[in-house]
Amino acid sequence: MPTTNGKTALITGASSGIGYELSKLLAADGYNLVLVARSDQKLNELATELCRTGKISVTVLAKDLGDPAAPDEIFKILQAQSIMIDVLINNAGFGAHGPFAQNDWAKELDMLHVNVIALTYLTKLFLPDMIERGLGRIMNVGSTGSFAPGPSMAVYCATKAYVLSFSEALAAELNGTGVTVTALCPGVTRTGFQARANVENMRMLKDAGMSAKQVAEIGYRAMKRGTPVVIPGVWNWLMIFSTRFMPRSLVTGFSRRMMETVGN
Numbered sequence: 001m002p003t004t005n006g007k008t009a010l011i012t013g014a015s016s017g018i019g020y021e022l023s024k025l026l027a028a029d030g031y032n033l034v035l036v037a038r039s040d041q042k043l044n045e046l047a048t049e050l051c052r053t054g055k056i057s058v059t060v061l062a063k064d065l066g067d068p069a070a071p072d073e074i075f076k077i078l079q080a081q082s083i084m085i086d087v088l089i090n091n092a093g094f095g096a097h098g099p100f101a102q103n104d105w106a107k108e109l110d111m112l113h114v115n116v117i118a119l120t121y122l123t124k125l126f127l128p129d130m131i132e133r134g135l136g137r138i139m140n141v142g143s144t145g146s147f148a149p150g151p152s153m154a155v156y157c158a159t160k161a162y163v164l165s166f167s168e169a170l171a172a173e174l175n176g177t178g179v180t181v182t183a184l185c186p187g188v189t190r191t192g193f194q195a196r197a198n199v200e201n202m203r204m205l206k207d208a209g210m211s212a213k214q215v216a217e218i219g220y221r222a223m224k225r226g227t228p229v230v231i232p233g234v235w236n237w238l239m240i241f242s243t244r245f246m247p248r249s250l251v252t253g254f255s256r257r258m259m260e261t262v263g264n
Contacts, residue, residue, distance in 0.1 A: 004056050005030035010078075010085045012065060012122070013092030015042035018141065018189065021216030022089055023050060032057045034083065036074060036092070038064045059083065065092050065118035066110040075125040085126045087137045087223075090119040090163075095156035108155045115159035120166065127179070134178035139223045140167045142185040144231065147240045160185075164229070171228040180226035184219035186210065187236035 009026045013019040015037035023033060027050040035043050040062035047058040061077060063070040078085065093115045096107050119140055130136025143157070146164035150157030167183035174181060188209030215232045222230035231237045 004032055007086040008032040008034060008083055009087035009089065010034040010036065010074075010122075010126070011089040011091055012036045012118070013141075015039050015046060017212045018184075018186070018216050018219070019089070019091040020046065021213045022091065022139075022220060025216060025220045026087065027056055027058075030056060031087065032059075032083075034059045034061060034074075034078065034085070036061045036063055036065070038062065065114045068113060068117065071118050071121040071125060074122070084129060084133075086130070086135065087139075088122065088126050088130075089139045089141075089223075090122060091139075091141045092118065093141060093159070095153055097153055099152065100154045103155070111155060111159060115156070116162050119163065123170070130179045131174070131177050136179040137223050137226075138167075138170075138179070138181045139219060140181065140183050141219075142167070142183045144185055144187040144236050144240060146183070146185050148243055168228055180223075180228075182219070182223045182227055183229045184215070184222065185229065185231045185236075185240075186215045186219075187231075187233055187239075189215050 007030075009031040011019050011023050011026070011033065014023050014033075014035040019037070023035060023046060026033060033047075033050065033056065035046060035058060037043050040060070043060040043062055047060050050056065050058055059078075059081070061074055063074055065071070094111060096103055096111060123138060123140075127136070127138070130138075140163050142163040143160040145153065145157040146160040148157065164183050164185065167181050171181040171183075189212055210233055218232040219230060231240055
């Protein structure tokens with residue numbers, strides 16, 4: 001059975017989907033965990049499950065990253081408990097589907113806080129200590145939507161484009177420091193994302209996609225290698241690669257068609 005390796009990983013959006021699967025992988029490798037999500041009940045259930053796998057400690061922090069104060073609160077709680085973070089996984093995020101002019105602004109503002117502001121601020125807070133120790137891993141979860149505009153999901157895809165650009169730039173800045181940054185950019189993944197974004201009938205989601213477990217395993221291996229960008233799935237990689245040779249208008253038109261809703 002695994003025992004603690006003396007290192008600690010913080011995972012946001014840990015209660016379901018890719019974050020849940022990454023939590024299990026880290027626990028299996030002996031990492032102590034700090035699990036962050038909105039649902040206190042789900043986090044405690046996950047903590048109970050993971051603590052059975054070995055001699056690791058699990059700290060649960062029920063925080064809504066849509067609250068601008070949440071990242072600072074998380075950092076101060078861990079400081080007070082003398083918990084140093086060796087692996088930071090910014091996985092929390094959500095989307096919203098529909099015309100930008102008609103979508104609810106409060107929801108889109110919340111999305112900007114979760115997908116962009118919280119991710120950036122948590123990185124800002126925990127990175128200096130990693131650099132000082134000369135050791136650390138950061139994973140930021142983007143999307144295949146990081147690579148192209150997304151009509152009907154304009155704000156979501158823009159946030160994921162930010163995640164990719166930020167991660168690649170930071171990875172280059174940190175070269176030689178012992179700290180690496182990985183942008184995990186999955187395509188269609190079977191999680192609760194679709195229901196929250198109200199996109200169950202989107203054309204591109206009619207295919208089954210990859211499981212959260214598959215995506216997490218690919219991303220976790222890439223993070224351990226220090227790979228700057230990873231796109232799980234051969235089809236996803238080919239689709240993104242092909243857009244490099246297409247006019248932007250064609251890329252946007254293709255994205256628009258894929259993001260249309262269709263009948264059941």
